[in-house]
Amino acid sequence: MASQEEIFKKLVSHCKEYGFVFPSSDIYDGLGAVYDYGQNGVELKNNIKKYWWDSMTLLNENVVGIDSAVFMHPTVWKASGHVDAFNDPLIDNKDSKKRYRADVLIEEQIAKYEDKINRETEKAAKRFGDAFDEQKFRETNPRVQETEAKKAALHARFAKALNDENLEELRQIIIDEEIVCPVSGTRNWTEIRRFNLMFSTEMGSTADGATKIYLRPETAQGIFVNFLNVQKSGRMKIPFGIAQIGKAFRNEIVARQFIFRMREFEQMEMQFFVRPGEEAAWFEKWKQTRMRWHKALGLGDKKYRFHDHDKLAHYANAATDIEFEMPFGFKEVEGIHSRTDFDLSSHEKFSGKKIQFFDPELNRSYVPYVIETSIGVDRMFLSVLTGAYSEEKLEDGETRTVLKIPPALAPVKLAVLPLVKKDGLPEKAREIMDNLKFEYHCQYDEKDSIGKRYRRQDAIGTPYCVTVDHDGLVDNQVTIRYRDTMQQERVPIVRLEQVIAEKLSMKNLLKTI
Ligand code: ATP
Secondary structure (H helix, E strand, C coil), rough: CCCCHHHHHHHHHHHHHHHCCCCCCCHHCCEEEEEEECCCHHHHHHHHHHHHHHHHHHHCCCCEEEECCCEEEEHHHHHHHHHHHHHEEEEEECCCEEEEEEEHHHHHHHHHHHHHHHHHHHHHHHHHHHHHHHHHHHHCCCCHHHHHHHHHHHHHHHHHHHHHHCCHHHHHHHHHHHCCCCEEEEEEECEEEEEEECEEEEEECCCCCCCCECCCCHHHHHHHCCCHHHHHCCCCCCCCEEEEEEEEEEECCCCCCHHHHHCEEEEEEEEHHHHHHHHHHHHHHHHHHHHHHCCCCCCCHHEHHHHHECCCCCCCCCCEEEEEECEEEEEEEEEEEEEEEHHHHHHHHHHHCCCCCEEECCCCCEEEEEEEEEHHHHHHHHHHHHHEEEEEEEECCCCCEEEEHHHHHHHHHHHEECCCCCCHHHHHHHHHHHHHCCCCCEECCCCCHHHHHHHHHHHHCCCCCEECHHHHHHHHHEEEEECCCCEEEEEHHHHHHHHHHHHCCHHHHHHCC
């Protein structure tokens, strides 16, 4: 069986070969950690965005959307804390000259302890069979206990160093844990330095005094600075939310995992404004709602978990991540943060404008508290593709690569395939396309054998293929072939839409959240 690393490599080349993701400026050998979406990628990405947008703005009558500009007044980033505190602790290996995030190196070490425990447990489960009591084993096995203790100690030490912003201690942890550079294999580390992640540029010509401005590193601030505009123009009452999808930019120094960590990426963020004191309950509610949104896609409930933050950002009083099991381990796809009144209060202070809500029920004004849900479109895209990618051995000994993308998100919904290029079959196929194209993205394909055409559609995740044959000209039936089961069924053309509609419908998907 292929290792996870090999599968990931295959997935990356699959993305390029089948028009999902290309390196940016490919003919110039690419630009680090910047990617373009191809003809299939853009469809999948748009469908993911629609799934999120509709789940926010249709399913919640108190959530509305905005679309704010990438460029913002430079003081926004002073007020938000990004100018002073948006940085990563970086460490270099002197032999390989590779740079790493110190916190990530340590997190990976913690994950190694976890893996060790899981491996021990799996081995024991196999040995003991049905009689295996996992909880008891984890609580009593000396080897597991020992690793568990090491993990807990490291975890506590790491959390303290992060919260104290103690860079020397972070470095000492790396030394004490004997963490080596994956490239050189040595422990020859530099000191840790902090590096601000914001890109800056200039607005206006230098002659008349250009202003340094930043490319937004998150979309959230566009929501905060529009709080009053939306609240007043929409006559919104607390609690309410503002959602936004848009590009964000971070000068990530360590950017190696394909579209997992990009320098230009897209976020889907929702800020939910609540009464002070009610934030804990709302935090819990949004945590659960967001997890249901992920799980509704059917990629496998076990692939998700919550991960509470060890270090809270300067603005937060509670924070958790939703992690997805990528080929390189469980990784953050979405962050849910209780941001207190930090942002609005800070913008009050820096702008001199009163940013408050008069609550008629309480008969007083206050600065609302905020629960944020923040998910990266690109990481979501990657989680859908890794969850969907599968290589299957077929009965005839061949292998098929199939993307089992949730049908409502699939780039192409239906392929229409005339058995041969003559005898009126292409015309009949076009007729079917013309009927369905207003609702569904269909693809017509008449080249090569039917088998080859099926494989091409499997590779881009098309849930349904419809073959038009000679009998169909007489009985007005077609053969529908299902992507996941490869089963085939004869259906009257008039019933086709009904057969495919249920699974393709975004509405039905939204209903399962
Ligand atoms: P990480 O710790 O992985 O750098 P983060 O905690 O800084 O991520 P947030 O600031 O919480 O991330 O951003 C919210 C979401 O935006 C993340 O959950 C992720 O999906 C997405 N995101 C953040 N940085 C990137 C990036 N460089 N490339 C792609 N997506 C990103």
